[in-house]
Amino acid sequence: MTKLYYTAPPDEAFEEMKKACLDVWGQYKNSPGGYMEEKTSRIKDIGNVQDNFMYMLAMFDQNNQRMVISKLSGETKNEVRARMIDGGNDYYYLFEIGL
16 A cells, blocks of 8 residues: 555545535434434544545445445546555455446
Protein backbone atom coordinates (compact mmCIF):
# COMPACT_ATOMS: atom_id res chain seq x y z
CA MET A 1 0.00 0.00 0.00
CA THR A 2 1.24 3.47 -0.87
CA LYS A 3 0.18 6.76 0.61
CA LEU A 4 -2.73 7.26 -1.82
CA TYR A 5 -5.27 5.48 0.41
CA TYR A 6 -4.43 7.95 3.19
CA THR A 7 -4.39 11.00 0.92
CA ALA A 8 -7.40 13.30 0.86
CA PRO A 9 -9.11 13.58 -2.54
CA PRO A 10 -10.12 16.88 -4.18
CA ASP A 11 -12.73 18.73 -2.09
CA GLU A 12 -15.40 18.21 -4.74
CA ALA A 13 -15.01 14.42 -4.59
CA PHE A 14 -15.04 14.48 -0.79
CA GLU A 15 -18.24 16.54 -0.64
CA GLU A 16 -19.88 14.28 -3.24
CA MET A 17 -19.00 11.19 -1.18
CA LYS A 18 -20.29 12.86 1.97
CA LYS A 19 -23.64 13.71 0.33
CA ALA A 20 -24.03 10.22 -1.15
CA CYS A 21 -23.29 8.59 2.22
CA LEU A 22 -25.77 10.84 4.03
CA ASP A 23 -28.40 10.04 1.38
CA VAL A 24 -27.96 6.29 1.88
CA TRP A 25 -27.95 6.56 5.69
CA GLY A 26 -31.13 8.64 5.35
CA GLN A 27 -32.95 5.50 4.18
CA TYR A 28 -32.61 4.09 7.69
CA LYS A 29 -34.43 6.82 9.63
CA ASN A 30 -36.39 4.29 11.68
CA SER A 31 -33.36 2.30 12.75
CA PRO A 32 -33.48 1.16 16.38
CA GLY A 33 -31.07 2.50 18.96
CA GLY A 34 -30.04 5.63 17.08
CA TYR A 35 -27.64 3.75 14.79
CA MET A 36 -28.39 5.98 11.78
CA GLU A 37 -28.05 9.14 13.86
CA GLU A 38 -24.67 7.99 15.16
CA LYS A 39 -23.36 7.37 11.65
CA THR A 40 -24.73 10.58 10.13
CA SER A 41 -23.35 12.72 12.95
CA ARG A 42 -19.89 11.26 12.33
CA ILE A 43 -20.15 12.05 8.63
CA LYS A 44 -21.50 15.57 9.11
CA ASP A 45 -18.58 16.50 11.37
CA ILE A 46 -15.83 14.88 9.29
CA GLY A 47 -13.24 16.89 7.38
CA ASN A 48 -11.36 16.16 4.17
CA VAL A 49 -8.15 14.88 5.72
CA GLN A 50 -6.19 11.65 5.43
CA ASP A 51 -8.42 8.60 4.79
CA ASN A 52 -11.76 10.16 5.84
CA PHE A 53 -12.96 9.87 2.23
CA MET A 54 -12.67 6.08 2.39
CA TYR A 55 -13.75 5.92 6.05
CA MET A 56 -17.21 7.18 5.07
CA LEU A 57 -17.58 4.44 2.46
CA ALA A 58 -16.22 1.78 4.80
CA MET A 59 -19.10 2.43 7.22
CA PHE A 60 -21.34 0.46 4.86
CA ASP A 61 -21.74 -3.19 3.98
CA GLN A 62 -21.25 -4.26 0.36
CA ASN A 63 -24.87 -3.70 -0.72
CA ASN A 64 -24.95 -0.19 0.69
CA GLN A 65 -21.51 0.55 -0.76
CA ARG A 66 -23.06 -0.23 -4.15
CA MET A 67 -25.81 2.29 -3.45
CA VAL A 68 -23.32 4.97 -2.43
CA ILE A 69 -21.13 4.33 -5.48
CA SER A 70 -24.14 4.47 -7.80
CA LYS A 71 -24.68 8.08 -6.68
CA LEU A 72 -21.12 9.19 -7.51
CA SER A 73 -19.81 10.86 -10.66
CA GLY A 74 -17.19 9.13 -12.79
CA GLU A 75 -14.45 11.35 -11.39
CA THR A 76 -15.30 10.49 -7.79
CA LYS A 77 -15.62 6.80 -8.64
CA ASN A 78 -12.09 6.97 -10.06
CA GLU A 79 -10.84 8.48 -6.77
CA VAL A 80 -12.49 5.61 -4.85
CA ARG A 81 -11.23 2.94 -7.24
CA ALA A 82 -7.64 4.15 -7.10
CA ARG A 83 -7.69 4.16 -3.30
CA MET A 84 -9.29 0.72 -3.10
CA ILE A 85 -6.65 -0.72 -5.41
CA ASP A 86 -3.96 1.00 -3.36
CA GLY A 87 -5.51 -0.48 -0.22
CA GLY A 88 -5.16 -3.99 -1.66
CA ASN A 89 -8.75 -4.70 -2.66
CA ASP A 90 -9.33 -7.47 -5.15
CA TYR A 91 -10.45 -6.44 -8.64
CA TYR A 92 -13.41 -8.82 -8.33
CA TYR A 93 -14.64 -6.88 -5.29
CA LEU A 94 -14.32 -3.61 -7.23
CA PHE A 95 -16.46 -5.12 -9.97
CA GLU A 96 -19.00 -6.34 -7.39
CA ILE A 97 -19.52 -2.87 -5.95
CA GLY A 98 -19.68 -1.14 -9.32
CA LEU A 99 -16.22 0.30 -9.81
